[in-house]
Amino acid sequence: MSSIRNSRVSRLVRRVAVASILTGLGGVVVAPPTAAIAQSTRTVAQQGTTPSAADIQRALNAAYEKYKTLQEGKNADYIPALAKVDPNLFGIALVTADGQAYTVGDLKTEVSIQSISKVFTLARVLQDSGEAAIVKNIGVDATGQPFNSIVAIEQKKGFEQNPFVNPGAITATSMVGGANASEIWSRIADTYNGFAGRNLRVLEDVYQSEAATNQRNRAIGALMLAYGHISANADQATDIYTRQCSVGVNARDLAIMAATIANNGVNPLTKMRVLDTQHIPGLLAVMATAGLYDDSGQWLFKTGLPAKSGVGGGLIAVSPGNWGIAVISPPLDEAGNSVRAQRAIADISAALGGNPYAVSRTGVAAGQLGPPK
Numbered sequence: 001m002s003s004i005r006n007s008r009v010s011r012l013v014r015r016v017a018v019a020s021i022l023t024g025l026g027g028v029v030v031a032p033p034t035a036a037i038a039q040s041t042r043t044v045a046q047q048g049t050t051p052s053a054a055d056i057q058r059a060l061n062a063a064y065e066k067y068k069t070l071q072e073g074k075n076a077d078y079i080p081a082l083a084k085v086d087p088n089l090f091g092i093a094l095v096t097a098d099g100q101a102y103t104v105g106d107l108k109t110e111v112s113i114q115s116i117s118k119v120f121t122l123a124r125v126l127q128d129s130g131e132a133a134i135v136k137n138i139g140v141d142a143t144g145q146p147f148n149s150i151v152a153i154e155q156k157k158g159f160e161q162n163p164f165v166n167p168g169a170i171t172a173t174s175m176v177g178g179a180n181a182s183e184i185w186s187r188i189a190d191t192y193n194g195f196a197g198r199n200l201r202v203l204e205d206v207y208q209s210e211a212a213t214n215q216r217n218r219a220i221g222a223l224m225l226a227y228g229h230i231s232a233n234a235d236q237a238t239d240i241y242t243r244q245c246s247v248g249v250n251a252r253d254l255a256i257m258a259a260t261i262a263n264n265g266v267n268p269l270t271k272m273r274v275l276d277t278q279h280i281p282g283l284l285a286v287m288a289t290a291g292l293y294d295d296s297g298q299w300l301f302k303t304g305l306p307a308k309s310g311v312g313g314g315l316i317a318v319s320p321g322n323w324g325i326a327v328i329s330p331p332l333d334e335a336g337n338s339v340r341a342q343r344a345i346a347d348i349s350a351a352l353g354g355n356p357y358a359v360s361r362t363g364v365a366a367g368q369l370g371p372p373k
């Protein structure tokens with residue numbers, strides 16, 4: 001909460017800095033960052049200031065140039081359509097919580113959203129059924145297993161998993177309300193469209209390709225039904241899940257979706273609320289715990305950013321209260337996460353001071369924070 005409040009204060013500071021005055025905001029006295037701006041050789045994060053538009057664009061450009069020729073990793077091929085996507089596709093977009101968009105590279109080409117969809121279906125279920133339903137029926141713990149592990153189901157009879165591994169995700173999809181498949185699908189599609197601020201479409205070739213090869217996911221759905229987590233229609237849930245994974249997104253769409261989370265559930269471009277504020281901390285917690293499969297701990301250790309990857313090559317990350325970022329680059333590492341996307345987001349966030357755990361202690365030292373006196 002306080003980091004969000006501070007970032008709002010920071011944005012305000014940027015506006016009043018023009019007048020070069022000392023400003024009292026809610027009892028916090030802040031100096032405009034004029035001294036820091038002069039020290040242009042230090043990164044924004046080192047300077048401890050709010051990044052300017054030029055700082056943000058510079059950070060995006062630098063990451064793009066640095067990684068565009070990196071050839072590590074390999075497209076996913078267990079879904080045949082994904083193997084055909086151009087591995088050189090590389091797009092980066094960052095959208096601030098107040099709706100400024102920064103981009104570099106390919107912003108037009110759509111890839112399938114894949115597992116990043118799990119974030120937004122979870123948002124739907126949190127909004128409709130609340131936290132307790134997720135914690136009880138699926139869990140919010142890391143499994144330490146690959147995202148499509150059946151062992152992880154067997155170990156705890158389908159409990160104590162999370163909504164970002166396939167058993168939890170297919171179960172979450174089964175929890176979306178609706179009288180029939182088409183009503184459930186509309187509810188999911190409307191949710192994604194609200195986060196993205198435009199009508200997304202299903203990439204039919206990806207859907208057909210995965211539907212023809214998703215025997216393992218159908219087995220996972222059947223097991224979750226057998227253990228009582230899915231109440232009925234496991235095949236229908238798996239089919240709708242396959243469809244949600246095939247929604248086409250470009251880097252800008254994904255960044256807006258991430259920025260909507262960074263902006264506490266309000267899409268910063270359309271200004272529409274798509275998720276109540278009370279659900280944001282839980283959503284971010286699951287992203288932090290399980291967003292990059294079994295490499296989630298390493299990612300969090302390095303960046304501190306709640307994030308989510310998909311085997312289509314997308315990766316989103318959120319600096320709460322500040323910005324959402326997305327990178328699309330299809331070649332993946334062993335854990336199934338985009339190689340260039342991880343490197344680019346880690347660099348950009350480091351340059352912009354995006355790690356929410358790297359809190360300045362200045363306020364405490366100055367006696368400005370703490371319980372009310």
Ligand code: GLN
Pocket residue numbers: 114115116147148166210217242245309310311312336
């Ligand atoms: N549709 C994919 C699957 O179920 C999503 C996986 C992913 O992106 N990790 O296998």
